[in-house]
Amino acid sequence: MEGIKTSSVGSNKPLHISGAEAIVRCLLAEDVDIIYGYPGGAIMPVYDELYKFQDQLHHVLTRHEQGAAHAAQGFARVSGKVGVAIATSGPGATNLITCVADAMIDSTPIVCITGQVGAHLLGSDAFQETDVIGISTPITKWNYQITNADEIPEVFAKAFYIARSGRPGPVLIDITKNAQFDFMDFEYQKCTGVRSYEPEIIVEPKKVKKAVELINQAKKPMIIWGQGVILGNAEAELKELIEKSGIPAIWTILGLSALPTDHPLNMGMAGMHGNYAANLLTNQCDLLIAVGMRFDDRVTGDLNTYAKQAKIIHLELDESEVNKNVLVDLVVLGDCKDSLRLITEGIKPNSHPLWIQNFKDLYQIEYDKVIKNEIDPKSGLLTMAETIEKINKYTKGDAIIVTDVGQHQMVACRYAKFTQSKSNVTSGGLGTMGFALPAAMGAKMGAPDRQVVAIIGDGGFQMTIQELGTIFQTDIGVKIVILNNNFLGMVRQWQQLFFDKRYASTELINPDFVTIAKGYHIKSKQVNKREELDKSISEMLNHEGPYLLEVIVQQEENVFPMVPSGACVSSVRLE
Amino acid sequence: MMAKKTYTVSVYTENNVGLLNRISAIFLKRHINIDSFSTSESEIPNIFRFVIVIKIESDRIEKIKSQIEKQVDVIKVFYHTDSETIFQESALFKLPSDVLFEKRQVQNIIKNSHARIVTVSREYFVLEKTGFRHETEKLRRDLEKFGLLQFVRSGRISVTKSKLPIRDLLEKFKQNHTDQINTDHE
Ligand SMILES: Cc1ncc(C[n+]2csc(CCOP(=O)(O)OP(=O)(O)O)c2C)c(N)n1
Ligand SMILES: [Mg+2]
DSSP, rough: OOOTTTTTTTTOOOOOHHHHHHHHHHHHTTTTTTTOOOOOOOHHHHHHHHHHHTTTTTEESSSSHHHHHHHHHHHHHHSSOEEEEEOOOOOHHHHHHHHHHHHHHHHEEOOOOOOOOGGGGGGSSOOOOOOOOHGGGGGOSSEEEEGGGGGHHHHHHHHHHHHHSOOOOOOEEEEEHHHSSEEEEOOOOOOOOOOBBBHHHHHHHHHHHHHHHHHHHHHSSEEEETTTTHHTHHHHHHHHHHHHHHHOOEOTTTTTTTTTTTTEEEEEESTTTOOOHHHHHHHOEEEEEEOOOOOOOHBSSSGGGGSSSSEEEEEEEEEEGTTSSSSSSSSEEEEEHHHHHHHHHOOOOOHHHHHHHHHHHHHHHHHHIIHHHHHHHHHSSSHHHHHHHHHHHHHTTSSSSESSSSSHHHHHHHHHHOOOSSSEEEEEESSOTTHHHHHHHHHHHHHHHSSSSEEEHHHHHTGGGGHHHHHHTOOOOEEEEEEEEEHHHHHHHHHHHSTTOTTTOOOOOOHHHHHHHTTOOOOHHHHHHEEHHHHHHHHHSSSSSSSEEEEEBTOOOOOOOOOOOOOBBBOOOOO | OOOOOEEEEEEEEOOOOOOHHHHHHHHHHOOOOOOEEEEEOSSSTTEEEEEEEEEEHHHHHHHHHHHTTTTTTTTEEEEEEEEGEEEEEEEEEEEEEEHHOOOHHHHHHHHHHHHEEEOOOEEEEEEEEEOOOOHHHHHHHHHTTTTTTEEEEEEOOEEEEEOOOOOHHHHHHHHHEEEEEEEEOO
C-alpha cells in the first residue's frame, strides 16, 4: 500500500484506500484541521485513520458528544468555517441531537459524522443501532446514510457544500461500518452545485427601487438586523446603509456584534429582554427594515400588535421565512450583502435627529430605572451587569463572548461591548443550557488569537461541566465566568412574576466550583466582594491559559426590561 | 379562522431515500392531515413526483410550499385547487363470483359505472374503477350489499392544466453549471 501521509489529496490518479481513510481525506480536502468527537465501536475504523493522520487533522476528544457538537458550533460561529463533530452509533449519535437542533434553528454550518452498524445488520436492532437518520431528519438541513464506500467522496462534498451555502445549517452523515472498512478508489472533487437546491438568489432591481422609495419617504425609519448580516458577511454593507440613511438600528440576539456597540446609530437589542427604546419604538416607527432576521416570537411578542403602524421591508435569503410570522409590505429576496449595497447606492443621504432623540430620551429612562442600579450598585451582593461592565473595561470590546442560557445570557447580551463581528456566540433559537462551555472551547480554537470569555450560569454550567476535562487535556485558554445566583434564575424570575413566587425546583445547592476546577487543574477563584471584582477580572484575563472565575451574585435579581411572553412589544416593563 | 380549501400539492424531487420522511414531517409538525399521498416517477427519468392532497387555509398553503421547497432534494413545489387540475383516483373492488352470475343488478351496476372487470376466478372477481371520489364512493355503496370482500382506493393522482416548467429548471441548472465549470478553467 502507498505511504499514507505522502499521497496528496486531490492527486490525479485515484487512490485505492479504505472508506475510513477516504473520510479523513475528504475532511482534509475541505480544509478541515480540527474536529471534535468521541470514539466507539461503530466509528473505530475512522478513529484508526485519525490516529494515522494526526499531524494534519487535530481531533479533540471531548467528554460527551454534546460537547463535541457544541464545540463544532462555537468554532463555526467565530470562524465562518464549517465545524465538524464525530461520534459513534446509537448513544453517541443521539447525544449529538440537541446540538443538531440548535445548529438548525440558529443556522450554524456543521457536519456531524456518525458511525453506524454494518449494512447487513441495519434494521435488526443490532447493538447500538439507532435510526439516527430518522431522528435527525426534521432538524437537519440535509442528512444521508452511506452504506457503500464508493459514495463517500460525493456525499462529503455535497455535505460541506450544503452546510455552508445559502442559509447555513447542520448536515448529518451516517456511515455504516462496512463502508468504513471497504476499499474504494478515492478521488475528491468539491461540490459547486446541487440541481434541486438553489442557494443563490439574484436580487431583483425593481424590489431595490421600491425599497429605496420607501426609505427616502420615511420619517421615522428603523432597521432591525439579525444573524443573516453576519452569515452573509454583510457587516460593512449594513454599516454603510445605516450611516448614509441615518437610520437607527436595533438587533436580535444573534445579530449582536455585527455593528460595534458604540456606533451612534446602534440602538440596542430587540425583544423580550431588549432595550426599552428598541421595543417601544418598534411600535412607533413608520418604516421597519428587517435584515436577515426571522421575526422570532421572542423578538416580536404578540404578532397582532407588532409594528402594525409601520410599512415593513424584509431583506431575506430564505424564502420560507418571508411572510411566515409577519406579513410584510416588501420582500427583497437575496443575499443581504447584495441587497444592502444596492439599496445604499440608491438612497439619498439623510439624518433623523428628532426621531433619534426619542431613542435617547427612552434610553435615559431605562438608564435611570434599570441600568444605573445594575452597573453601579452601592450596596448588596455583586450584580451580573457590573461583572460584564468590568469585563468590558479590560477587553475593550475586543473579546469573543460566549453565553449560556438564562438571566446571565440576557444581561451579557445587554451589556457586553463589541468592536468586531462574529464575537457573540449564544444559543438563541433553541436556548440550550449547557451550550456555552463547549461552544467557548470551539470558539477559542476557531479564533486562537482572541480572548474568549464564557459567561455561564450555575445551572447551565453543570449541564456540560465535564468539558473542563477537555479544556485541561487540550489546554484551551478560555476564560470561564460563572455568574452564580444559586438559582435557575430565569425560571425563578418567571415564577416570581407569574407564579406567585412559588419557586418550584429552581433553587440550586451547588458544589464548590473552585474546587472542581482545581480538580481539573484549571486555575480558579471565587469573588464575592465588590472591591475585589476589578482585580479578579483583570487577573483572569491576564492569565495565560484557562481560568475559572466564580462570581457570587445577587440571588433574586430580575432581568428588565421585559416584554412578558406573548405580550405586545410596547407593553415592555421596566420593573 | 379562514376557511379550509383542498389543495393538490405536486412535489418534484430527486429520487432520494428518506425524502418521504422529510416531507411528511413538515405536515406532521404543523398538524396538517394528509388526505392522500402518492408518488411515482415523473415525466423526467429519475425525477419523482409526489402528489399530496391536503385541506388547509389559503394563507398557509404558500408557507407549506416554501417549507417543502426548502428541502435540499426537492426541485420544485406547485399547488393547485381542484379546478386547476385534472385528477383521478383508482379503486379496486373484490366480490364473490356468484353475485356476478346470479344478480342481474350487479351486471347493471358494473355497466352503468363504467367499471372494468380485472379478473374473474371461481370464487371471486375484481373490479377496477377510476374516477372522482364521489364516483368510486357511489360504486362502493352500490356494491356493499353484495358482500364486498375487499375495497381499496388509491391516493389522488393529478396533472395540472397549466404547464409545469421542471425541464426548463433542470436545463437552466445544467447550463449554469457548465458555465461555472468553464469559467473555472479560464
Ligand atoms: C437544556 C435546557 N433545559 C431547561 C431550560 C429552561 N431554562 C431556561 S433558563 C433556565 C435557568 C438557567 O439557570 P442558570 O444556568 O443558573 O442561569 P441564570 O438564569 O440563573 O443566570 C432554565 C432551566 C433550558 N433553556 N435548556
Ligand atoms: Mg443561576
